[in-house]
Amino acid sequence: xxxxxxxxxxxxxxxxxxxxxxxxxxxxxxxxxxxxxxxxxxxxxxxxxxxxxxxxxxxxxxxxxxxxxxxxxxxxxxxxxxxxxxxxxxxxxxxxxxxxxxxxxxxxxxxxxxxxxxxxxxxxxxxxxxxxxxxxxxxx
Numbered sequence: 001x002x003x004x005x006x007x008x009x010x011x012x013x014x015x016x017x018x019x020x021x022x023x024x025x026x027x028x029x030x031x032x033x034x035x036x037x038x039x040x041x042x043x044x045x046x047x048x049x050x051x052x053x054x055x056x057x058x059x060x061x062x063x064x065x066x067x068x069x070x071x072x073x074x075x076x077x078x079x080x081x082x083x084x085x086x087x088x089x090x091x092x093x094x095x096x097x098x099x100x101x102x103x104x105x106x107x108x109x110x111x112x113x114x115x116x117x118x119x120x121x122x123x124x125x126x127x128x129x130x131x132x133x134x135x136x137x138x139x140x
Contacts, residue, residue, distance in 0.1 A: 001066050002067070002068065003096055004065040005063075005065075005090070009052070009059065009087045010022060010058060011058060012058055016059075022082065022085065026078070027063075035066060039063070040062070040063050040064075043103050044060065045060075062101055
């Protein structure tokens with residue numbers, strides 16, 4: 001059987017229960033056609049780079065699928081008929097990624113780990129630390 005990574009986007013005004021029911025519907029299509037879903041990840045509501053079918057945000061879901069091509073083709077056919085699914089992408093891969101996907105990992109640097117911002121001195125029109133300004137005031 002072939003291995004696939006499948007990502008689909010559901011319109012933003014659909015509830016989480018609707019997204020889960022769609023996922024279960026597509027899961028049954030795959031399992032009825034002698035396939036299996038190795039991994040399923042719900043990524044949540046994410047903003048889109050541009051409007052897709054008048055939507056600015058969408059629910060994202062990833063599925064790692066091990067199934068024959070006919071099963072994936074039937075699932076894609078049903079996705080095109082659904083009004084809730086606004087876009088999908090299926091990629092054939094050599095092997096599935098182990099562990100959580102890149103979207104679910106928490107290895108990106110956080111914004112709160114940045115050094116504190118420097119203050120702006122309106123009088124001298126320069127940037128500097130407040131500690132540096134206090135030292136300059138002590139010398140005179």
